[in-house]
Amino acid sequence: MPELPEVETLARGLQREVAGRKILSVTLGKTDFIDNPELLESELPGRTIVRVERYGKFLLLRLGAEGTEESALLVHLGMTGLLMPLPVSQPQANHTHVVLLLGDGRELRYVDPRRFGRIAYLAGEVLSAELKRFGEDPLETGLEEFSRRIHGRKARIKALLLDQSVLRGVGNIYADETLWKAKIHPARLGAGLKSLEMKALYVELQKILRKAILLRGSSISDFLDAEGRPGEYQHHHRVYGREGKPCFRCKTKIRRAIIAGRSSSFCPLCQKPPRGRKKTGRSGAKRGGKK
DNA sequence: CTCGATCCCTGGACGC
DNA sequence: TGCGTCCAGGGATCGA
Numbered sequence: 001m002p003e004l005p006e007v008e009t010l011a012r013g014l015q016r017e018v019a020g021r022k023i024l025s026v027t028l029g030k031t032d033f034i035d036n037p038e039l040l041e042s043e044l045p046g047r048t049i050v051r052v053e054r055y056g057k058f059l060l061l062r063l064g065a066e067g068t069e070e071s072a073l074l075v076h077l078g079m080t081g082l083l084m085p086l087p088v089s090q091p092q093a094n095h096t097h098v099v100l101l102l103g104d105g106r107e108l109r110y111v112d113p114r115r116f117g118r119i120a121y122l123a124g125e126v127l128s129a130e131l132k133r134f135g136e137d138p139l140e141t142g143l144e145e146f147s148r149r150i151h152g153r154k155a156r157i158k159a160l161l162l163d164q165s166v167l168r169g170v171g172n173i174y175a176d177e178t179l180w181k182a183k184i185h186p187a188r189l190g191a192g193l194k195s196l197e198m199k200a201l202y203v204e205l206q207k208i209l210r211k212a213i214l215l216r217g218s219s220i221s222d223f224l225d226a227e228g229r230p231g232e233y234q235h236h237h238r239v240y241g242r243e244g245k246p247c248f249r250c251k252t253k254i255r256r257a258i259i260a261g262r263s264s265s266f267c268p269l270c271q272k273p274p275r276g277r278k279k280t281g282r283s284g285a286k287r288g289g290k291k
Numbered sequence: 292c293t294c295g296a297t298c299c300c301t302g303g304a305c306g307c
Numbered sequence: 308t309g310c311g312t313c314c315a316g317g318g319a320t321c322g323a
Binding site for chain 1: 314315316317318
């Protein structure tokens with residue numbers, strides 16, 4: 001599940017590997033996750049990938065030539081997306097849905113079994129409007145702004161961290177890791193956080209994201225960087241995927257519950273639940289009746 | 292504004 | 308070995 005650190009890792013790798021390369025041709029497979037597939041075919045050939053950036057959980061392949069408008073290929077990896085330059089001779093992996101033949105003879109291939117990702121060619125006003133939908137980058141935001149965005153909200157802190165219009169780039173893993181480190185229960189409300197808690201949240205989020213970037217992200221099952229290597233941060237997870245295992249601080253068993261609609265792992269002792277919080281047993285009991 | 296429910300999609304884990 | 312079932316979850320969307 002590529003979040004900010006994974007996408008940053010991939011963006012840096014792609015910047016090294018494909019920036020400056022020209023796109024010669026486009027071949028598409030399944031296109032139900034692509035905004036306007038025909039735009040890729042009509043707009044990309046002949047263009048140069050000028051620069052590769054991360055924007056939240058998106059990769060932004062900035063394109064040159066063809067008019068003066070700013071334009072870019074937006075790529076969201078969803079849960080299982082991979083984007084990698086490979087030799088043409090390399091057999092195509094299953095679920096390869098986009099292939100860009102590059103001027104250096106390699107192919108930039110997008111592979112995504114579940115197709116939870118998104119790809120879009122955007123230019124000009126449409127591009128800038130799309131980017132404005134998202135909130136601040138957590139690594140480029142000051143405590144003031146961070147605090148303002150969260151403290152004014154009555155939603156649960158877990159929901160706010162995951163909300164891409166509040167902060168761009170944080171996903172389930174790094175939200176849970178940060179809340180554990182800052183000793184804040186995921187069901188607490190944004191407006192309910194004390195200023196010391198807010199500061200801890202801000203500081204720990206940045207520390208965790210930076211450390212994760214240094215270790216090239218977390219590879220739970222799928223993520224690989226531009227050179228096909230997995231990340232290493234999964235070995236440093238403190239709560240994610242540790243349900244039932246002892247808390248690294250107090251040895252209490254890590255719990256998992258659905259909070260703000262997402263699976264959330266936390267320490268029930270270190271991370272004090274908000275007062276009046278409903279017990280999890282009840283809501284959990286009636287989940288069988290779905291479908 | 293906030294919530295839960297639903298859908299999208301496939302591979303992997305698990306039970307029998 | 309081979310089924311069936313459940314689950315993972317980011318994001319869009321809809322109704323309450």
